[in-house]
Amino acid sequence: MFRSMRDAKAGARLSFTFDGRPLTGREGDTVTASLLANGVTACRETPVSGVPRAPYCLMGVCFDCLIVIDGIGNRQGCLVPLREGMRIETQHGRRQPEEMRG
Amino acid sequence: MTTNANRNEGDVVVIGGGVVGAAVALGLARSGARVIVLDEGDVAFRASRGNFALVWVQSKGLGMPEYALWTRRSAEDWHGLAVILRDEAGIDVVHSQPGGFVPCLSEAELDKRVTAMRRLHNLPGLADFPYEVLGRAETKRRLPDIGKDVVGALYSPLDGHVNSLKLFRALREASARHDVDYRPNHAAEAIEPRDGGFRIRGPWGEIAAAKVVLAAGLGNARLAPMVGLDAPVKPSKGQIIVTEKTTPFLHHPMGTIRQTDEGGVMIGDSQEDRGFDTIVGQPVISVMAERAVRTFPRLAALNVVRTWSALRVMSPDGFPIYDQSQSHPGAFVVTCHSGVTLAANHVLTLAPAILAGELPEMAASFSARRFHVPVHA
Amino acid sequence: MKAVTAIDQLAESYDLVVVGAGPAGLSAAARAAELGVGVLLVDENPAPGGQIYRAVTTTPVSDRDVLGADYWRGAEIVARFERSQASYAGSCTLWSIGPDAAVPEGGGFEIGLSLDGRARLIGARQLILATGAQERPFPIPGWTLPGVMTAGAAQIALKSAAIVPAGRTVIAGCGPLLYLLAGQLAAAGAEIVAVLDTTPRSNWLKAAAALPDFLRSPYLAKGLKLMAKARRSLRFVGGVTGLAAEGADKLATVQVERGGSVETIACDTLLLHQGVIPSVNLSNAAGCTHDFDTVQHCWVPRLDDWLSSSEPGIAIAGDGAGIGGAESAALRGEVAALGAAHRLGRLDASERDRAAAPLRAELARALRGRRFLDLLYKPAPQFLAPRRDETIICRCEEVTAGQVRDTAVRLGVTGPNQMKAFLRCGMGPCQGRLCGPTVVELIAEANGTTPAEVGYYRLRPPVKPITLAELAALPQSEAAVKAVVR
Incomplete structure (x- = not known):
């Protein structure tokens, strides 16, 4: 959905997974920006109707970028910096018990 | 002339559009009355938006056995009310009566609760209220998610819950379909008995009716004396926490924790005498959160999406006030802090009786006269 | 600047807490610190700049022409802040503002902060909210x-x-x-x-x-x-x-x-x-009075000349005080800082007024033409209150324009709080940020009234997510335990 600008400064690359898929991102980016840069469109399905949603505002306001990060569900991906080895997963609807252990 | 007289004949004005007023209005309209509801605006002290949505029987009535019986009757009739609301409002209010628990976090707490239940059962007529005292193991068997600090629980099969916001909407929706005339931004300033009926005034003008029902919550204290009634109610602050939606895990209501059909977990319910202050108080919220997490550790990582505080409508003894004015018959007061539990009674029993002109015998004990006569041992 | 990277590094209390590290917050915090006030600046983003100067110190964009000279001006605002003695807590959310029970007769706040999954309550004698703007919902x-x-x-x-x-x-x-x-x-x-x-x-x-x-x-x-x-x-x-x-x-x-x-x-x-509108969730939850501005067509906090709100001790600067843009935000941040410094006894009235005069002149210039x-650019009515019934207006609870209109008319709903109770709009995680203005607009239209008459959501803490575990770990009072354990 997004791509890097051609002459952007290269940063250190961090490895992470999204739904088990190994990906890399730029150190300094947020989780949401890293997903966008990797062409990910939807990050969650809503708890009300189950339709897919994608990040909308990127500034912490809309809560549409909610995602599971390292086993903890419903985190605002646009406010969390990417870290090496992060396990990122689609937020499927309501918060699940396995997303609560942390 | 005739048209006007007919229009006012049998009309009832209900002052207050919360769950209590809406229930009474619906009951009156279902009995064939032409009803006008006068309500305040969007910002008001509204206990109806802040209740905990229990249809709760256990532990109620200590000090007044008639209240236990009245509550139990409402819990029984709630099944019928839910059907009425489904049919007449097209809304499923998600009522269920799976039995409710009160998990306790110390032996002292459990003892206190058990003692209270025993005392309640010793009151006349209450011996057959079913309840169980559960030890830790049995509590754990029935509620596998409890934490290690839960020493036991009280359980009663009579307890249930609903979606109280759906209830509120369903009462209003069904009322609308029964042609109840709902008027928001119509706070009542004065009520004047005249020609055997009543005139209700506000900055919006004046309305006349043969009967008037005061269901204005805390506002009843001010309105009641205008028609020879007494409603010495005071606010009692309650705070509630709501979490984000999570997968269903709690299939029974608890005294202070329940999961809504939408998935959110509600945590209540504190009780403070703080006048009309509705500020959410941090320390109280923290205590509530801490107890909830100890009761169900799986709640710990859930995000809180809302907290709020609302004011319960408390009479001096905590029980409802139902009364008809002796000096001005046709004026009634209906006030309680359990508008959800008692909704079935209000729709199905109380409202028809008000229309008939006489409160039901079961409600006789709830007259405010009890606050003025010496109690005999 | 002193960086706070863990919640326990925070002091028990600060003279002034500034919320939001955009141009207003950075300027307010820097100015106050330069006057000797003990300042904490908290911001939920990982780096200072707010949205307008987002990532100005860290951006990987190398071609300066792409973002333009106005953007790079932010670097100087950040640099001034970094030279000051203020404390800075990034990635830190403020989720509640309450009266400080330890200070009788008001005169202080207890604020709830959360950093890296841990919450704490600290004291603040004065507050400047510089939480900026959000984009106007476009349903x-x-x-x-x-x-x-x-x-x-x-x-x-x-x-x-x-x-x-x-x-x-x-x-x-x-x-x-x-x-x-x-x-x-x-x-x-x-x-x-x-x-x-x-x-x-x-x-x-x-x-x-x-x-x-x-x-x-x-x-x-x-x-x-x-x-x-x-x-x-x-x-x-x-x-x-x-x-x-x-x-x-x-x-x-x-x-x-x-x-x-x-x-x-x-x-x-x-x-x-x-367009953008002030972020009012925090000021609303803090109890500040807001008015509907018919020119900017949004709710703005009611403020005096020093940007003090109706709640004594809380000032609001930047676009959160009414949309004015980055330049005016920085100036208003400084004015608010002077006001706070005066209330804290760091400046007498004449020093304060003298310092503010050139700022006010600049501000008038910056706002001219606004x-x-x-x-x-006032949006057309059909983009404020969508015509098509199936349009979702509350993204969290998936409530449609048709539902709001229908409920307003048939059930006589005159305001957003009752609407919220009936339809759940505003009850989701965004706490009404993305539906509030639209719900108000739809109710006003359905009832033939105005947004000013309709009012707005009454918001309460937490204004940002916090877990139950975080709340549970906070200090308890004896009275609080008594209110719950009965």
Whole structure:
């Protein structure tokens, strides 16, 4: 959905997974920006109707970028910096018990 | 002339559009009355938006056995009310009566609760209220998610819950379909008995009716004396926490924790005498959160999406006030802090009786006269 | 600047806590610290700058022309703050403001902060809220589809991560940011297939009276340059009266109405923007009075000359005090800091007034012409209160415009709080930020009243997410235990 600008400064690359898929991102980016840069469109399905949603505002306001990060569900991906080895997963609807252990 | 007289004949004005007023209005309209509801605006002290949505029987009535019986009757009739609301409002209010628990976090707490239940059962007529005292193991068997600090629980099969916001909407929706005339931004300033009926005034003008029902919550204290009634109610602050939606895990209501059909977990319910202050108080919220997490550790990582505080409508003894004015018959007061539990009674029993002109015998004990006569041992 | 990276590094109490590290918050915190006030600046983002100067110290965008000189000006504001003695807690959310029980007769606040999954309550004698603006909700059919974002989001992605939309991109709406973004994205190499302008043509007449001020304003040259650049290089479609995003699981096309004609444009990304409005969630939850500003068409806090709100001890600076842009935000931050320093006894009234005089003159200059822009870019009614019933207006609870209208009329709902109780709009995690203005607009329209009469959500803490475990770990009082354990 997004791509890097051609002459952007290269940063250190961090490895992470999204739904088990190994990906890399730029150190300094947020989780949401890293997903966008990797062409990910939807990050969650809503708890009300189950339709897919994608990040909308990127500034912490809309809560549409909610995602599971390292086993903890419903985190605002646009406010969390990417870290090496992060396990990122689609937020499927309501918060699940396995997303609560942390 | 005739048209006007007919229009006012049998009309009832209900002052207050919360769950209590809406229930009474619906009951009156279902009995064939032409009803006008006068309500305040969007910002008001509204206990109806802040209740905990229990249809709760256990532990109620200590000090007044008639209240236990009245509550139990409402819990029984709630099944019928839910059907009425489904049919007449097209809304499923998600009522269920799976039995409710009160998990306790110390032996002292459990003892206190058990003692209270025993005392309640010793009151006349209450011996057959079913309840169980559960030890830790049995509590754990029935509620596998409890934490290690839960020493036991009280359980009663009579307890249930609903979606109280759906209830509120369903009462209003069904009322609308029964042609109840709902008027928001119509706070009542004065009520004047005249020609055997009543005139209700506000900055919006004046309305006349043969009967008037005061269901204005805390506002009843001010309105009641205008028609020879007494409603010495005071606010009692309650705070509630709501979490984000999570997968269903709690299939029974608890005294202070329940999961809504939408998935959110509600945590209540504190009780403070703080006048009309509705500020959410941090320390109280923290205590509530801490107890909830100890009761169900799986709640710990859930995000809180809302907290709020609302004011319960408390009479001096905590029980409802139902009364008809002796000096001005046709004026009634209906006030309680359990508008959800008692909704079935209000729709199905109380409202028809008000229309008939006489409160039901079961409600006789709830007259405010009890606050003025010496109690005999 | 002293960086706070863990919650236990915070002091028990600060003279002044500033919330938000955009131009207003940075300037307020720097100015107050320069006057010797003990300041803590908290911000939920990982780096200072706010949204306008987002990532100004860390951006990977190397070509300075892409973001323009106005953006890089933020670096100096951040640098001044970094030279000050203020403490700075990034990635830290403020979730509650309450009276400090330890200080009788008011005169202090207890604020709830959360950093890295741990919460704490600390004291603040004075508060300056500089939480800025958010984009005005732009509820059109299909705006919840993946592929639809705010224009601001695309700008943030560009500034902070140097990424641009990959495919065919459409930008739609109105307001100065629309052209700025179109220019920035085009410069950054995005494929912009159309810029759809929804500015109602009748607005030009309404704005005409404010034109003379605008002609003398700093906005003019800047604005003309932006618009000329955008119009020259991009397909520009004016007079748009209706928009709908369409697609199955993600955006495929955008349907564009212009009067009677309809055009369908295939695209991969749709960026929406119809101006910005103050973020009022925190000031509302703190109990500050707000009024509906009919020119900016949004709720703004009621403030005095020192930007003090109706709640003593709480000042509000920056776009959160009413939209004025980055330059005015920084100036208002300084004015608020002078006010707070005076209340804290660091400045007497005459020193304060003397220091404020040049700021006020600058502010008047910076705001000149604003009214013209506000009137010109006031969104069309159909983009404030969507006509099509199926349009989702509450993205969290998936409530539609039709439901709100129907409930307002049939159940006699006169305000958003009752609407919330009936339909759950505003009850989701965004706490009404993305539906509040629309719900108010729909109720006003249905009842034939105005947004001012309808009112707004009454908000309560936590204004940002906090877990039950965090709440549970906070100190308890004996009275509180008694209120719960009965």
